[in-house]
Amino acid sequence: MSKSDIESSSDSDANAVVTPVKPTVWQRFKAHMKKWWWCYLIGLCIVVLVVILPLFYVGIPHFANSYINKYKYDYEGLSITNPRPTSFHVRQSQKISMGGGFSGSGHLSAFNASCKILSTGEQFAIFPVPTIDFSNGATLDIDHDLEVTCVDCMAQLAVEAATNQSFGVLVTGTPDLKFGSLPTAHLDIHKMMNMNGYNVTDFVNENGAFNVTSVDLLDTPVDGFNVNATISIRNPTPFIVEMGHVTFNLSMGGSDLGYVDLPNLMLQQDISSTIVLGKINTSMLVNEAILGSGELGEVTLDIKGHSCDYNGHDIPYFAAAIKAIQASATLDLLQYVSSLKSL
Numbered sequence: 001m002s003k004s005d006i007e008s009s010s011d012s013d014a015n016a017v018v019t020p021v022k023p024t025v026w027q028r029f030k031a032h033m034k035k036w037w038w039c040y041l042i043g044l045c046i047v048v049l050v051v052i053l054p055l056f057y058v059g060i061p062h063f064a065n066s067y068i069n070k071y072k073y074d075y076e077g078l079s080i081t082n083p084r085p086t087s088f089h090v091r092q093s094q095k096i097s098m099g100g101g102f103s104g105s106g107h108l109s110a111f112n113a114s115c116k117i118l119s120t121g122e123q124f125a126i127f128p129v130p131t132i133d134f135s136n137g138a139t140l141d142i143d144h145d146l147e148v149t150c151v152d153c154m155a156q157l158a159v160e161a162a163t164n165q166s167f168g169v170l171v172t173g174t175p176d177l178k179f180g181s182l183p184t185a186h187l188d189i190h191k192m193m194n195m196n197g198y199n200v201t202d203f204v205n206e207n208g209a210f211n212v213t214s215v216d217l218l219d220t221p222v223d224g225f226n227v228n229a230t231i232s233i234r235n236p237t238p239f240i241v242e243m244g245h246v247t248f249n250l251s252m253g254g255s256d257l258g259y260v261d262l263p264n265l266m267l268q269q270d271i272s273s274t275i276v277l278g279k280i281n282t283s284m285l286v287n288e289a290i291l292g293s294g295e296l297g298e299v300t301l302d303i304k305g306h307s308c309d310y311n312g313h314d315i316p317y318f319a320a321a322i323k324a325i326q327a328s329a330t331l332d333l334l335q336y337v338s339s340l341k342s343l
């Protein structure tokens with residue numbers, strides 16, 4: 001597995017640019033900054049994470065874990081739903097408790113965070129960060145659409161992230177910060193995140209990434225599908241992700257075997273179960289199981305991601321990640337012999 005690095009271009013205190021105030025107040029302010037700098041940093045991290053989310057199967061597990069460890073932010077219950085070609089919905093409600101020594105209250109004003117590709121400076125997404133109030137703790141209520149402003153950029157990021165290359169994201173925004181009786185500070189956030197991608201192939205091929213739980217051959221094909229199976233999939237991210245209709249092409253020893261259709265893929269936390277419909281050359285499959293090079297009943301399928309759509313609309317940023325999936329799976333058909341009795 002590749003290691004995921006998060007680097008900040010500048011230290012957090014240096015991110016704040018404050019309108020001129022009397023030095024004494026400024027010093028007081030700075031002292032407080034030291035205590036809660038992570039508060040707006042978390043706001044930022046959420047933005048960045050959320051932007052990176054479509055890079056499903058990607059650096060996220062490492063990236064997120066690293067944040068959880070560093071900032072004790074809990075991503076449980078964060079969900080990505082209703083994907084559309086240029087936006088998706090993000091929801092989470094989260095309470096953050098403050099570390100020791102913190103007292104006082106304030107808020108970080110709502111702002112639009114702009115996310116750019118580091119190498120080209122091109123903006124690819126805007127996320128409306130809500131007001132974050134804090135008073136011995138903070139509550140984040142996120143229930144917003146994230147707008148993708150450059151789908152190609154996002155798709156390119158997805159591919160880079162899925163092929164073990166390193167890539168960078170720059171987040172900018174200008175929220176106001178009000179803390180206690182101190183004057184409002186106008187922040188100018190300019191944060192670079194460098195990440196290493198994640199080898200998707202390695203993840204998908206890991207033992208236990210997915211299991212076939214049942215296989216039914218349909219004597220009379222339904223909508224052209226002759227196989228109805230159920231699989232369980234491990235979610236590589238800590239988030240709930242609604243992906244929609246996903247398809248994969250199958251082959252065996254270089255020959256086309258057909259394709260499978262996951263009509264409604266919703267990745268729940270940890271493990272989810274989903275129906276898989278297949279249009280598969282079953283005589284080829286059975287032939288291989290009986291006469292093939294492996295053990296009796298065993299077949300090795302090559303799986304290649306093909307597409308992802310939702311409500312009939314192609315979801316390009318998910319599709320890019322799906323297309324990067326290439327894996328092989330060995331199935332023991334004898335395990336499913338009771339459901340294959342029609343053969």
Ligand SMILES: *[C@@H]1O[C@H](CO)[C@@H](O)[C@H](O)[C@H]1NC(C)=O
Pocket residue numbers: 110111112128
């Ligand atoms: C964010 O951008 C939208 C659309 O341009 C605008 O309506 C909204 O007021 C902006 N929000 C903030 C906090 O600036």
Ligand SMILES: *[C@@H]1O[C@H](CO)[C@@H](O)[C@H](O)[C@H]1NC(C)=O
Pocket residue numbers: 162163164199200201202
């Ligand atoms: C991912 O890992 C597989 C097997 O470990 C390797 O063959 C492949 O080249 C790797 N892909 C990238 C882009 O590094």
Ligand SMILES: *[C@@H]1O[C@H](CO)[C@@H](O)[C@H](O)[C@H]1NC(C)=O
Pocket residue numbers: 002164196199
């Ligand atoms: C993935 O990238 C890391 C760091 O760049 C490198 O050490 C590792 O060998 C790469 N893995 C593959 C399979 O290319």
Ligand SMILES: *[C@@H]1O[C@H](CO)[C@@H](O)[C@H](O)[C@H]1NC(C)=O
Pocket residue numbers: 208209210211232233234271
């Ligand atoms: C697949 O089965 C193995 C062995 O029973 C289990 O350890 C693993 O968690 C399962 N994975 C999924 C995604 O169900």
Ligand SMILES: *[C@@H]1O[C@H](CO)[C@@H](O)[C@H](O)[C@H]1NC(C)=O
Pocket residue numbers: 218222225228229275277
């Ligand atoms: C596939 O099987 C599931 C339950 O096993 C059933 O609900 C669904 O209607 C079946 N689909 C087709 C196309 O046969």
Ligand SMILES: *[C@@H]1O[C@H](CO)[C@@H](O)[C@H](O)[C@H]1NC(C)=O
Pocket residue numbers: 247248249250256258259260306
């Ligand atoms: C790949 O799958 C798609 C649908 O999922 C299908 O239309 C296409 O013909 C398949 N390609 C091959 C080479 O089987």
Ligand SMILES: *[C@@H]1O[C@H](CO)[C@@H](O)[C@H](O)[C@H]1NC(C)=O
Pocket residue numbers: 281283284287
């Ligand atoms: C299934 O595969 C066999 C080769 O194993 C081929 O002869 C046959 O034409 C294929 N059937 C279909 C419907 O593609």
